[in-house]
Amino acid sequence: MTDLRERLCILARSLYDRGLTHGSTGNISARTPDGGLLVSPTGSSFGRLDPARLSRFDDAGNHVDGDPPTKEMPLHAAFYETRGTANAVVHLHPAHSVALSLLPAQDEADWLPALTPYAVMKLGRVQLLPVFLPGDPAMGDAVRGLAGRRSAVMLAHHGPVVAGSSPEAACDAIEELEATARLALLTHGMGARALDPQTVARVAAKFDVDLG
């Protein structure tokens, strides 16, 4: 458990140091071996998370110790409830992803263009969700409505949320999302070619990605 606490703080610090989330934005959670959860506290900065102060929940969802959890907890809970493979969830406010969510004419069911095989491999299809007020439990309801079919969602005007089999896997995937959004913006208006559907299907088959 000590090891998991430290891993979460090291990952968060790395994301913060590279500008992938700023101020007190961003939150991260992970399943503990006893079926509970560790969650970053409300108002905490990814640059200064304290392993000893992470919020801890038991397997019944009761807050056991540590600081009060992030107010975006409903997002995390919804992924754990609907995706059996989710052992960690991370949410950031990265600039390129948010910028891409502001553009008109978005495909909500397949928001992130399949520009690289890695984006398909790590994320599958990314669902765009509408604008919610911070901390609105309806965010969790929107994720539940996907019934576990997506590992990654993008909250419009806000930021992505990604579930993974481990904290490292979730963080790698959300970095892939931000890197792909950056490519999409760099090539916006240039007529950039996304991968063709056959290539997307081959990547998904080879790496066992559920395209939902």
Ligand SMILES: [Zn+2]
């Ligand atoms: Zn947020």
